[in-house]
Amino acid sequence: VAFSSGNHAQGVAAAAKILNMQATIVMPADAPLSKRDRTKSYGAEVVLYDRDKEDREAIANGIASKRGATLVRPYDDPFVIAGQGTAGREIAEDMTARGLIPDIVVAPASGGGLIAGVATAVKSRFPNAELIVAEPKGYDDHALSLKVGHREPHPAAARTICDALMAAMPGELTFSINSKLLARGVSASDEEVAAAVAFAYRELKLVVEPGGAVGLAALLAGRIDAKGKNVVIVLSGGNVDADLFAKLVA
Amino acid sequence: VAFSSGNHAQGVAAAAKILNMQATIVMPADAPLSKRDRTKSYGAEVVLYDRDKEDREAIANGIASKRGATLVRPYDDPFVIAGQGTAGREIAEDMTARGLIPDIVVAPASGGGLIAGVATAVKSRFPNAELIVAEPKGYDDHALSLKVGHREPHPAAARTICDALMAAMPGELTFSINSKLLARGVSASDEEVAAAVAFAYRELKLVVEPGGAVGLAALLAGRIDAKGKNVVIVLSGGNVDADLFAKLVA
Numbered sequence: 001v002a003f004s005s006g007n008h009a010q011g012v013a014a015a016a017k018i019l020n021m022q023a024t025i026v027m028p029a030d031a032p033l034s035k036r037d038r039t040k041s042y043g044a045e046v047v048l049y050d051r052d053k054e055d056r057e058a059i060a061n062g063i064a065s066k067r068g069a070t071l072v073r074p075y076d077d078p079f080v081i082a083g084q085g086t087a088g089r090e091i092a093e094d095m096t097a098r099g100l101i102p103d104i105v106v107a108p109a110s111g112g113g114l115i116a117g118v119a120t121a122v123k124s125r126f127p128n129a130e131l132i133v134a135e136p137k138g139y140d141d142h143a144l145s146l147k148v149g150h151r152e153p154h155p156a157a158a159r160t161i162c163d164a165l166m167a168a169m170p171g172e173l174t175f176s177i178n179s180k181l182l183a184r185g186v187s188a189s190d191e192e193v194a195a196a197v198a199f200a201y202r203e204l205k206l207v208v209e210p211g212g213a214v215g216l217a218a219l220l221a222g223r224i225d226a227k228g229k230n231v232v233i234v235l236s237g238g239n240v241d242a243d244l245f246a247k248l249v250a
Numbered sequence: 251v252a253f254s255s256g257n258h259a260q261g262v263a264a265a266a267k268i269l270n271m272q273a274t275i276v277m278p279a280d281a282p283l284s285k286r287d288r289t290k291s292y293g294a295e296v297v298l299y300d301r302d303k304e305d306r307e308a309i310a311n312g313i314a315s316k317r318g319a320t321l322v323r324p325y326d327d328p329f330v331i332a333g334q335g336t337a338g339r340e341i342a343e344d345m346t347a348r349g350l351i352p353d354i355v356v357a358p359a360s361g362g363g364l365i366a367g368v369a370t371a372v373k374s375r376f377p378n379a380e381l382i383v384a385e386p387k388g389y390d391d392h393a394l395s396l397k398v399g400h401r402e403p404h405p406a407a408a409r410t411i412c413d414a415l416m417a418a419m420p421g422e423l424t425f426s427i428n429s430k431l432l433a434r435g436v437s438a439s440d441e442e443v444a445a446a447v448a449f450a451y452r453e454l455k456l457v458v459e460p461g462g463a464v465g466l467a468a469l470l471a472g473r474i475d476a477k478g479k480n481v482v483i484v485l486s487g488g489n490v491d492a493d494l495f496a497k498l499v500a
Contacts, residue, residue: 034452201495202284205457205488238455245451246496 001064001071002026003056005110005164006035007237008074013044024069026060032163032209032241051166075113076171085117091232092125100230106132106186106215107234109142110167112174114236119181132224133178133185134215136160136193141169142178143185151175161190161244164211164237186224188217196220197248200235207245212237251314251321252276253306255360255414256285257487258324263294274319276310282413282459282491301416325363326421335367341482342375350480356382356436356465357484359392360417362424364486369431382474383428383435384465386410386443391419392428393435401425411440411494414461414487436474438467446470447498450485457495462487 002012003026016023023044027036028051039046047063049056064071073080088105095102105122107115112133119131133142139162141154153169160166170178188196193210196217200208208216215233218224224231240248252262253276266273273294277286278301289296297313299306314321323330338355345352355372357365362383369381383392389412391404403419410416420428438446443460446467450458458466465483468474474481490498 201457201492207451207455207457242451242496242499245499246492249492249495 013042075111088118088121103229162211186218209240263292325361338368338371353479412461436468459490
């Protein structure tokens with residue numbers, strides 16, 4: 001059993017399929033259709049909940065205890081963080097192969113698992129690299145928490161097109177890592193994220209979902225001082241419904 | 251001076267910019283707007299012609315002789331073929347690094363320069379690889395020419411969404427290479443190409459233009475016997491206007 005806005009969902013569903021196990025994924029009812037369809041396509045059962053009124057963790061725990069299933073958390077799990085950290089290991093290996101030293105590494109965060117793993121891997125090879133967490137405007141609980149030194153929820157009740165990055169506050173385990181390794185946070189508005197998705201389409205020929213493009217959005221908006229520096233931006237997630245993608249790249 | 255439906259155009263324009271030289275590109279008036287804009291963005295002058303009524307080679311030759319410029323042909327040029335062959339070299343290196351032997355390598359063709367370069371590079375490392383040329387339905391002059399053993403134009407006056415692959419017949423230099431190295435041709439309809447563009451968007455998270463997806467289209471349509479084989483498909487070109495892309499992936 002997992003709860004996820006859609007990308008962790010697909011990972012758990014795909015892993016369960018490979019291992020010939022059953023998977024049940026608790027997803028918000030307003031998750032992109034493409035994420036729901038792809039999760040089901042791996043044979044997983046999808047249980048929908050209301051993002052505003054229901055507690056996905058309680059629903060997932062209920063299913064897990066009733067069925068004797070194991071809960072695979074989207075971020076507060078050392079194995080999931082280690083898996084996501086392979087992206088950081090690839091960054092370190094690719095930069096080393098090119099004879100480059102990364103000055104700045106940017107990755108998006110919802111619960112903070114991806115950037116915790118990336119930061120652990122990158123910092124172990126490049127201790128002077130500056131790790132920056134990217135979040136949607138109004139959902140900048142990591143930036144806020146890094147500033148005050150403890151976990152703080154973001155204040156907003158706003159919506160964002162970054163459906164993957166809507167966790168209310170940093171994870172416990174992830175923040176114990178991130179508070180030590182991250183320098184600061186940057187954020188980007190929906191308009192800036194849309195421009196970054198269009199940039200990736202036009203210039204990089206990559207399909208990047210809004211949440212995956214938030215670091216690139218902050219860079220393009222001039223919020224990261226990149227001049228003369230080696231900057232690595234993690235573009236994570238490409239599951240965006242065709243009608244929204246068409247609007248963003250138009 | 252170059253003539254090109256849009257991708258060679260960008261290459262020549264970008265090279266001229268790097269070398270601080272002037273470039274003039276003769277492009278069909280119905281070329282995708284994105285190709286025209288990107289060519290201009292490199293500082294090149296774009297001269298439009300009517301694909302049905304005018305001879306692009308004559309126009310380019312006229313400009314070249316008037317201005318004392320050098321004509322850089324899109325395919326019948328040994329240096330251009332060698333440059334495009336670096337894609338084949340990358341295939342050979344990547345397969346070697348993975349300990350794999352490619353059984354089949356597929357690449358699209360208009361004048362045949364890309365596949366001539368790819369075939370030369372791949373065959374030099376893997377002489378038993380089967381090289382297959384992919385073309386749009388009705389524009390299968392390579393398939394036809396390979397069958398009869400000499401250069402034949404395609405019969406159609408049809409249109410295709412593969413704007414990059416509309417050359418009337420194989421190049422002279424390219425066919426002298428391709429007739430020795432290619433096994434056969436496959437083709438795909440507009441509907442099959444659209445499905446391949448959507449597949450690349452959905453599954454590979456790549457933006458591929460119609461002409462670049464024709465090999466993948468033939469594979470997905472079951473026209474290449476891939477079972478148990480290592481198949482390499484070249485996806486070349488990602489310059490597709492946003493409105494057409496939206497229609498194709500919808």
